[in-house]
Structure formats: C-alpha cells, structure tokens
Amino acid sequence: MASTIQVPTTPNAPGGAPESLALSRAGGDLLVLTHVYTATAVLGLGALFGLLQALSRANLIVLPAGFDYYRMLTAHGVLMALVFTTFFITGLFTFAVYRAIPRVRSLRLGWIGYVVMLVGTTMAAVAILDGSASVLYTFYAPLKASPLFYFGATILVLGTWTVGADIFLNVAWYKRERPNERIPLPAFMATCTMIMWVIATLGVVAEMALLIPWSLGWTSGIDVGLTRMFFWYFGHPLVYFWIMGAYTIWYTVVPTTYKGTVFSDGLTRLVFLMLLLLSTPVGLHHQYLDPGVAAGWKWLHAMTTYCVVIPSFMTAFAIFASFELGARNAGVRGFFNVVRWLPWKNPVFAGPALGMILFIFGGFGGIVNNSYSMDVLVHNTMWIVGHFHITVGGPVALTFVAASYGLIPALTGRKLFAPRLALVQVYTWFVGMSIMSIAMHWAGLLGSPRRTADVTYFGAQGAATWHTASLWAAVGGTILAASVLMFIVVATGTYFANQPAESKPQFDFAPARAGDDAVATPAVLDRLGRWGLIAIALALLAYAGPVIQQIEAHAYLAPGMRTW
Ligand code: HEM
Numbered sequence: 001m002a003s004t005i006q007v008p009t010t011p012n013a014p015g016g017a018p019e020s021l022a023l024s025r026a027g028g029d030l031l032v033l034t035h036v037y038t039a040t041a042v043l044g045l046g047a048l049f050g051l052l053q054a055l056s057r058a059n060l061i062v063l064p065a066g067f068d069y070y071r072m073l074t075a076h077g078v079l080m081a082l083v084f085t086t087f088f089i090t091g092l093f094t095f096a097v098y099r100a101i102p103r104v105r106s107l108r109l110g111w112i113g114y115v116v117m118l119v120g121t122t123m124a125a126v127a128i129l130d131g132s133a134s135v136l137y138t139f140y141a142p143l144k145a146s147p148l149f150y151f152g153a154t155i156l157v158l159g160t161w162t163v164g165a166d167i168f169l170n171v172a173w174y175k176r177e178r179p180n181e182r183i184p185l186p187a188f189m190a191t192c193t194m195i196m197w198v199i200a201t202l203g204v205v206a207e208m209a210l211l212i213p214w215s216l217g218w219t220s221g222i223d224v225g226l227t228r229m230f231f232w233y234f235g236h237p238l239v240y241f242w243i244m245g246a247y248t249i250w251y252t253v254v255p256t257t258y259k260g261t262v263f264s265d266g267l268t269r270l271v272f273l274m275l276l277l278l279s280t281p282v283g284l285h286h287q288y289l290d291p292g293v294a295a296g297w298k299w300l301h302a303m304t305t306y307c308v309v310i311p312s313f314m315t316a317f318a319i320f321a322s323f324e325l326g327a328r329n330a331g332v333r334g335f336f337n338v339v340r341w342l343p344w345k346n347p348v349f350a351g352p353a354l355g356m357i358l359f360i361f362g363g364f365g366g367i368v369n370n371s372y373s374m375d376v377l378v379h380n381t382m383w384i385v386g387h388f389h390i391t392v393g394g395p396v397a398l399t400f401v402a403a404s405y406g407l408i409p410a411l412t413g414r415k416l417f418a419p420r421l422a423l424v425q426v427y428t429w430f431v432g433m434s435i436m437s438i439a440m441h442w443a444g445l446l447g448s449p450r451r452t453a454d455v456t457y458f459g460a461q462g463a464a465t466w467h468t469a470s471l472w473a474a475v476g477g478t479i480l481a482a483s484v485l486m487f488i489v490v491a492t493g494t495y496f497a498n499q500p501a502e503s504k505p506q507f508d509f510a511p512a513r514a515g516d517d518a519v520a521t522p523a524v525l526d527r528l529g530r531w532g533l534i535a536i537a538l539a540l541l542a543y544a545g546p547v548i549q550q551i552e553a554h555a556y557l558a559p560g561m562r563t564w
C-alpha cells in the first residue's frame with residue numbers, strides 16, 4: 001500500500017504530469033542521480049565481498065586461492081569506506097547546493113568531478129581485483145601496491161576536489177548576489193563539510209607524494225611512521241565526512257517526514273563549525289600503539305577527541321527536540337506517545353531514526369576506543385570492526401540508503417518501486433547490523449584479531465572461544481547482505497518500472513522553526529573561509545610537532561614488500 005509511505009509530496013502543476021518523467025538535465029538531476037546509482041552499485045559489490053568475508057571468518061566457506069581473503073578485504077574496505085560513501089555524499093551535497101541556490105548554472109564542473117572520481121575509482125579497483133594491491137583500505141607501508149592503485153586513489157581525491165570547487169563557486173556566487181543574507185542551511189552544511197574534506201585530503205596527497213615515487217622504484221625506501229601519520233591525519237576526518245553527510249539528512253530532511261522543522265539554525269551551523277575545527281587535530285587516537293610518537297601528543301589528541309563528543313550531544317539534543325516540537329504541534333505529548341506518533345512506516349524516517357539508535361552504541365564504543373588503557377585491550381581486534389560497522393555501516397550507510405528512497409523519486413518523478421520492500425529493507429538492515437556488530441564486539445573482547453584469513457589459528461585452542469561469536473556475525477552479515485539486495489531491487493526498480501508518480505515527489509529541506517529567527521544567526525558563523533583557516537591552524541598545531549618528530553627519528557627507510 002503506497003499510501004503508508006509518506007515521502008513528502010507537492011501537487012503537480014495542472015496538466016503537467018508526463019514531463020515529470022524526463023530527468024531535468026539543466027537542474028542537475030541526472031548528475032545527482034548518476035552519483036546515487038554509482039553509490040548503489042558499489043554498495044552491492046561491497047556487500048557481496050562483506051558476506052563472503054563474514055562466512056569465511058565463521059569458517060563456513062574457504063575462498064579460492066586465486067581470490068584470496070586479503071584481496072577481497074581490500075576491495076570491501078575501499079569500496080565501502082572510500083567509494084560508496086564519497087559518491088553518495090558528493091552527490092547529496094551537489095543536490096543540496098543546487099536546490100538551495102536556484103540559478104541558471106553550468107553543470108560542467110560537476111560532471112568533470114564525477115568522471116574524474118569514476119576514473120580514479122576504476123584504476124584503483126582494477127589494481128585491487130588483479131591482485132596487485134592487497135594493501136587494505138589503509139594502504140599502510142611497507143605493504144607495497146602497484147602504482148596504479150596509488151594513482152587511482154589520488155585521482156579519486158582530485159575528483160572530489162572538483163565537485164567541491166563546483167560547490168564553493170555556487171556558494172560564492174550566492175554570497176556576491178545576496179551579501180546580507182545567510183547561506184541557505186543545506187548549502188552551508190555542504191560547504192562546511194567540503195572545506196573540512198579538502199583540508200583532510202591534503203594528508204592523502206602528502207602521503208601519495210611519498211608512496212607514488214616509491215612504488216615506481218624512484219626512491220629506495222619509505223618512512224613507515226610518517227606515512228601512517230599522514231594516513232590518520234586523513235583517516236579520522238574521513239569519519240566525520242561520513243557523519244556530516246548523515247547529519248545533513250538528519251537535521252534538514254528527516255523533519256520533513258513529520259512536517260517538522262529544523263530545531264535551530266544557529267545551533268546547526270555551530271555544530272558543523274565545531275566538526276570542521278575538531279575533525280583533524282585528533283588522528284593520533286588511531287596510533288596509540290604506534291612507536292615513535294611521544295605520549296604527550298597522543299594525550300593531546302585524546303583530549304581533542306573527547307571534545308568531538310560535544311557536537312554529537314548537541315546533535316542528539318537538537319534532533320530529539322525537533323521530534324518533540326513536531327509532535328506538540330500535532331497535539332501529541334508524552335514520551336511514549338511521541339515515539340508512537342513518529343512516522344515509523346516511512347523508510348525515509350525509519351532508516352535514519354534506526355541509524356540514530358545504532359549511533360548511540362557506536363558513540364559509547366568510541367569513548368572506549370579513545371581511552372588509552374581500554375584501547376590497548378581492543379586494538380586490532382574484531383571489536384574495532386564491530387565499532388565501525390555500528391557507526392559508518394549503521395547510522396551513516398542506513399541513512400544514505402533510506403534517503404535514496406526520497407531522492408530517487410524526486411530526481412526521476414517516478415513512483416517508488418515496491419515501497420513495502422523498502423520499509424522491510426530498513427528494518428532488516430537494523431536487525432542484521434545489530435546482530436553482526438554486537439557479535440563482532442563480542443568476538444573482539446574474546447581476542448579475535450581483525451584482518452585475519454585463518455581464524456582457527458591453525459587449530460589453536462583459544463580460537464575456539466570466539467567461534468560462536470563469529471557464527472553470529474555471519475548470521476547478521478547474511479541478513480545485512482539480503483537487505484542490501486532489497487535496496488538494490490527498490491532503487492533500480494524505481495527507475496526501470498518507470499511509473500509516473502501521481503504528484504511530483506519532493507526531497508525537500510525542512511523550514512526553520514517559527515520563532516527561531518527571534519535570535520538571528522550571527523553573521524560570523526557564515527564566514528566559512530575564515531573558519532577554514534582556523535581549522536588549518538589547529539591541524540598544524542596538532543601535527544607539526546609529531547611530524548617533525550617522525551622525520552627526525554627515522555633514518556631507516558623500509559624497502560617495501562608484498563606479503564601476498
Ligand atoms: C553486507 C554488509 C556487510 C558485511 C557482511 C560486512 C562484513 C565485514 C567483515 C566480516 C569485515 C572484517 C574482516 C576482517 O577484519 O577480517 C569487514 C570489514 C570492513 N567493513 Fe564491512 N561489512 C558489511 C558492510 C559494510 C559497510 C556498509 C561498510 C561501510 C560503509 C563497511 C566497511 C568496512 C570496512 C572499512 C572494513 C575494514 C576493512 C579492513 O580491515 O581493511 N562494511 N566487513
């Protein structure tokens with residue numbers, strides 16, 4: 001029954017039905033849709049590999065020698081963490097900026113960005129699949145991939161910068177046209193996140209400047225510590241890139257599913273600015289157990305990491321306040337009544353909302369990881385794998401999947417295909433991810449190492465203790481893979497079934513709360529260029545010392561190796 005799916009709609013213009021099926025090229029709909037479908041395809045492939053891994057770790061299947069575990073794990077990590085998320089987020093932000101800033105515009109830069117991203121991805125994927133780059137998605141030296149992999153990853157980053165340039169130019173145009181107005185909120189969120197992304201990916205470029213000549217044989221060795229530091233300079237803000245993409249939907253799109261409002265324009269901007277400032281100077285929390293980094297720097301990064309909890313709590317407050325205000329406007333009061341009133345039968349609401357529940361557990365796990373003594377216990381175990389699946393694989397990916405149910409109909413003018421299946425899909429994702437990730441946490445506490453092909457440890461007794469948990473992880477992973485398949489059916493079915501929607505579906509952004517403008521958002525929050533400079537300064541303060549230490553301490557350069 002399609003009517004239970006309350007994707008926000010507006011009435012069609014009189015007599016204008018059929019044109020809704022033609023993708024608006026001028027408005028950039030085709031560009032955004034291409035991003036979304038690319039992300040969909042990548043998610044499908046990544047889930048297939050994920051399923052095989054989960055089954056292999058439970059000792060239910062043995063992978064063929066020609067396609068070994070580490071090659072597949074590299075493909076899974078790169079496709080999921082670096083490609084699926086990036087294509088979806090850059091597409092979402094392009095959409096947010098194009099819709100929030102209507103103007104006659106050229107799409108050239110947007111398309112160039114997409115094509116460059118795709119070329120980079122293809123190069124890296126070929127290198128991984130042909131077995132010349134089983135270096136996992138962290139590409140730690142001294143593991144040495146073929147140059148094709150490093151070039152591909154660099155080109156993918158350059159593509160995202162091109163999309164970022166398109167976003168920045170549109171926002172700059174808006175600021176010139178309307179100097180006294182605030183940047184529309186969705187465009188602000190997109191710009192703030194892309195500034196953070198450009199600052200973070202400078203770390204990748206710096207690392208590639210060392211890795212590429214080394215992989216080409218031009219340099220004799222590589223500074224392992226330094227490349228790891230450059231990686232994690234990028235690796236933590238990468239996490240916030242995902243989260244800010246999901247937050248953009250939580251703050252501005254989710255309220256439209258219950259006719260609600262953005263709780264506070266000023267608070268939302270403040271949260272994004274805090275994330276811009278705090279995302280980078282924290283990366284050493286991934287290197288607590290690395291030698292050659294002084295304890296004081298690790299301590300500093302631990303403290304800045306605890307500060308990132310603040311914008312997360314502010315977000316939880318603002319989102320729940322928006323739920324409550326929406327309910328009050330509808331005359332509903334009381335905790336349980338509000339929970340019941342929320343549109344749980346609309347996948348565009350249920351996906352992000354279930355993701356929020358998972359995120360609460362992810363947040364607590366994150367505090368464990370950031371606590372030095374506890375991290376020693378869980379480091380490099382399946383606990384960590386459980387942690388990032390319940391954060392990026394849960395809240396972030398589920399939000400993107402659910403948002404696609406609003407976005408694809410809005411971009412194509414088509415009716416959502418099999419809306420019931422869409423609803424079942426978001427709930428099965430929640431169930432599958434909960435089971436898989438709790439089981440992974442559990443296995444990790446028992447000592448199960450991550451990134452290991454032979455989980456029996458040649459029959460060692462200790463390994464038997466975590467076998468039950470690995471079986472549960474395989475059960476969860478199978479449910480999850482089924483859920484991804486349902487998503488692909490609905491997402492592609494919407495296109496191919498080609499059913500015009502009765503009224504043009506919208507993927508809207510929620511308005512500000514009435515009365516919110518009583519306190520106008522301070523203009524200083526909109527000075528994104530300056531905030532970006534402060535973010536760079538903080539990153540330099542947090543990293544100049546450790547980087548100098550690395551360079552001074554490491555006379556030894558590793559020649560590099562292939563362990564596969
Ligand atoms: C069908 C759903 C999925 C299944 C069954 C699955 C399963 C797994 C398993 C078993 C591992 C760990 C292997 C090991 O350490 O030996 C893993 C690693 C990983 N997964 Fe997933 N996963 C799924 C979805 C996702 C999603 C949606 C994301 C992110 C968007 C994701 C990101 C990652 C990353 C980054 C790694 C780490 C790779 C590495 O250690 O290099 N996964 N996954």
Ligand SMILES: [Cu+2]
Binds near residue numbers: 235285
């Ligand atoms: Cu981190």
